[in-house]
Amino acid sequence: MNWRRAWTIALKEYTQFFRDRRTVAATMLMPLIQVVLYGYLSSDVRYQPTVVWDLSQSAESRQLLEAFTNSQYFSMKYRATSMGGVVRRIADGAALAGIVIPPNYATLLHQGKTPQVMVAVDASDATAARTSLSVAQAIGSSVSANIERKAIAARGIPIPHVGVDIRARAWYNTALRQEVFIVPGVLALVMQFTMTFLSMSTIVRERELGTLEQLVVSPIRSSELMLGKMLPLMTIGYINVTAILLMAIFWFGVPIAGSVILLYFTVLVFFFTTLGMGILVSTIAKTYIQATQLIQFFLMPSMLLSGFIFPVDAMPVALRALSYLVPLTYFLTIVRGIIIKGIGIDYLWPQIALLAALGLGVFVFAVTRFQKRID
Amino acid sequence: MNATTSVHVEKLTKRFGAFVAVDAISFDIAAGEIWGFLGPNGSGKSTTIRMLCGVLEPTSGTADILGFNVARNPEAVKLRIGYMSQGSTLWADLTVQEHLRFYAGLYGMSGREREERISSWVQRVGLSERREQLAGTLPGGYRKRLALACTLLHAPQMIFLDEPTAGVDPVSRREFWDIIVGLADEGTTVMVTTHYLDEAEHCNRLAMIYNGTIVASGTPEELKHLPQIGTMVEVLSSDTVGVLDAVEHLPFVRGAGLYGSSLHVALADTSDIERLNAALAEHDLPAEAARPVLPSLEDVFSAVVQPQ
Known part of the structure; x- marks a missing residue:
């Protein structure tokens, strides 16, 4: 791994990203718009x-x-x-x-x-x-x-005070506010969506431009190329996460009960899986259009199976097994755990470890799949 | 293979399904020479170059570049070569300077060394005034200049140029060739493809490829004296098209074609000149007497690809 070469790629990506004002605006605003929409759409069945x-x-x-x-x-x-x-x-x-x-x-x-x-x-x-x-x-x-x-x-009969007194208490989300449950989930969902879409174009765009051929002839290795492509996307991702969290706190009044540092660390782990997935699709697809179609095979099931809408515990056994292959499943548990319940690494380490394993697997697969040849 | 050989290719073959794009070609390129690869579009030039640069995997055969086997040691080869592909290889949203800094970074250059090399190349290809311009807004010829500078920035020992002058105006083409010849004088080995046969005169040696097979090779002089060309004569006429129609089908004429304002006619040997002149007179054509000339490379190409 030559860091200078990876950094050279990253610098080029930063320059290209920030040159196009409209892309910058869309990338920064889209996640916030989605959070607002989901946050309000989730209002519960009262009144x-x-x-x-x-x-x-x-x-x-x-x-x-x-x-x-x-x-x-x-x-x-x-x-x-x-x-x-x-x-x-x-x-x-x-x-x-x-x-x-x-x-x-x-x-x-x-x-x-x-x-x-x-x-x-x-x-x-x-x-x-x-x-x-x-x-x-x-x-x-x-x-x-x-x-x-x-x-x-x-009728003058004394009322006997017998019976069971059930003291039901709502823990964590004591006010039973739906948005407290939904907003952290949306954070995870929106980040998966944004990250895969941004990373999906990375390789396939160079292929369409004909510039990939030039990169293939240079001494750069595929791991350096991928890391260089991921670095700017992670920066954008962190800006998005921060914006969404600020919105959660100050707009929706959803406080972060747990450790912000742990949250930011697990976000990094999650980025590896989503960016790796996007880049993997990008190396397989011949055109950008093809990539957008391929990625649906990943995005759609992962949204449904992750427990964002339907609880994983209520799924049939076969689907539950499938849901354990979806990175979003782990990340949802982690994000909700940290933000709502305020639990730490002592409870969450199995999820974090599995998420990291998935991320590493996808990244290594993407690197080997992309053997720097273009035929 | 010895120290003065830059490229050694043996029985290199590329098949795409049933189609044979390159069919067991073998050749050597000596260090510091300009080696031209000529042939029409689709004859296998680009496929060969892409195999030599490690972009495409050969179906069979071997290629050694600068002493390294491309299949076994691609990274060593990539550090030492430069490749300018046929298509556009630039990012429309990056400036001239950003492109050059990017390629400098890929080859591990930094600081003063990087800036000095960039300045020198920007000047050499005539882009000094356009350093801050976006590649997407450069005129076609300037884009090619930038692509060339990107290819040469890391001072490769060997460069592969695939149709470097395609779509470039005549003045720029001449400047391009000045740069290429200059590089060879400095010791860089150049492999260049072109379908402008007039440009091929700049090459030290040439190979002509047709349907994936090398049909002729040698220096331009050697090629022009190939026995299968026979005797080439030039006929000056006010009606070259009419003369062409008349002589084309004569039994002793091997081939004929327009060459600028004159007509080139290929004959089996010098004794046929008299027969041609007689035929011209017989048909009462407005033509001067035929006289022997050195064949052009186009004549050579027509001769070597024609079934005898």
């Missing part, structure tokens, strides 16, 4: 617009609706005066939930009977619907329990 048809119009029915509103999961946006009105609101998408309270609601309660209240949820999005349904069930139970207690107390 679902709800349509209400209250036939009871009683103090009791108003109490029930208040309980729904207080849960913060339902927002009473529309009033309907017929079943058709409820259906229409949900069908046209204005409301995601509908509550129908029967006319004899208050009367049945006074008679000591159990009135039925209908809660309908638009379950097109099953995940959001599941949350709304279980919240509705919980509201039902707690309202019922209150009514029971009142009824028992009214």
Whole structure:
């Protein structure tokens, strides 16, 4: 390894990158735009617009609706005066939930009977619907329990204090904010995307220009060429990571619980795998267009398998095994671990070691695959 | 192979599938000579050069450059040679100076040595005024000059120039050849391909390649006296095209072609000159009597590629 030659390549890449103002602007802004979009799109299922048809119009029915509103999961946006009105609101998408309270609601309660209240949820999005349904069930139970207690107390019977008291606590992301979970994931995803796309053009562009032939005849070795190509991209990557982290902290209010130094070190390890992957594709492809198509075989599955959207633990065994081949899987665990949980190398070293092994493997494969011949 | 041989090639072959691009060619190039490689496009010139520079892997055969086997010791060869390929080899978004500094860096030059070499080459190829100009905005001829300077910056012992003057204006072409001849005088071995046969006169020795095979080789003088050319005569006429039509199919004419404002006719030997003159008179053509001339390299090439 001749460092001067690698540095010569790096210097040329820096010069070319910073010469094109538009590329600089795009490379610097794109990751931030993606973070903002993902960050806001991830807002959770609270305050679902709800349509209400209250036939009871009683103090009791108003109490029930208040309980729904207080849960913060339902927002009473529309009033309907017929079943058709409820259906229409949900069908046209204005409301995601509908509550129908029967006319004899208050009367049945006074008679000591159990009135039925209908809660309908638009379950097109099953995940959001599941949350709304279980919240509705919980509201039902707690309202019922209150009514029971009142009824028992009214008969002068002392209320026995027995039962299980489950003290559920949310650790790490105590406020249960969705963006706290999403933003670190987006950091990883965006970096994978940016880094592979930047590195993908490196070799194939020289091939298309005819300049690769000139490099092949020079004394430079393929490892020097690749390192020289990677160095400027890593600089750009670090600028991006820093910008995203600042945005996470000051815009989304997602603090870094763990060590920033460890985070920056693992980012470097991650760069080796993503840049290596991009360069590998770049050495295989004959044209840039071909490279952009080839890279999809890596980017698409890695996004789906990494646990960014679907938890790895919930995957079928075969897919879970596949997900262990995806660098993003490890990096997501690492980034979320450091930023959200604040854990350190004592917990994360297996992930870091595996990520480094993958990176080294890809880099060595790319270097040997690119034997400095152009046929 | 001895110390005064720069290139020794034996039975070098390159196949692309069923197509044989270079077919078992062998030749030697002596140190410090300008060795020209002539042939039409697609005859195997570039493929040969690319194998010698280690860009392409030969299908079979061996090549030794400056005493190193290209297949076994490519790095030693690469340090000592310069290669200017046929296509564009520049980055449009880098300046003249940035290109030269880049190549200087690849060959381990730095500091004063680097700047002095760059200054000297920039001057030699006439780019002093354009050091800060982007390569993408240079006129075609200047791009070739820059590519040449990049190739020569590290003072290689041997250079391979693939069509260095293609697309270059006549004045620049002459300047290019002045540089090439100057380098050879300083002891650099030059292998150059061209399809401008007039340029080939600058070469010490030549090889003509056709369909992947070397069909003739020697000094320009030797080639012009090859027996298969026979006797070359020149016919001056006000209607060269008409004369060409008339004499082309005469049984004793081996070949005929326009050469500038005159006509070159190849004959089997000197006794046919009389028969040609007789034929010209018989057809009452407006032509002066044919007189023997030295064949041009174009005549030589036509003669050696024609089936006898």
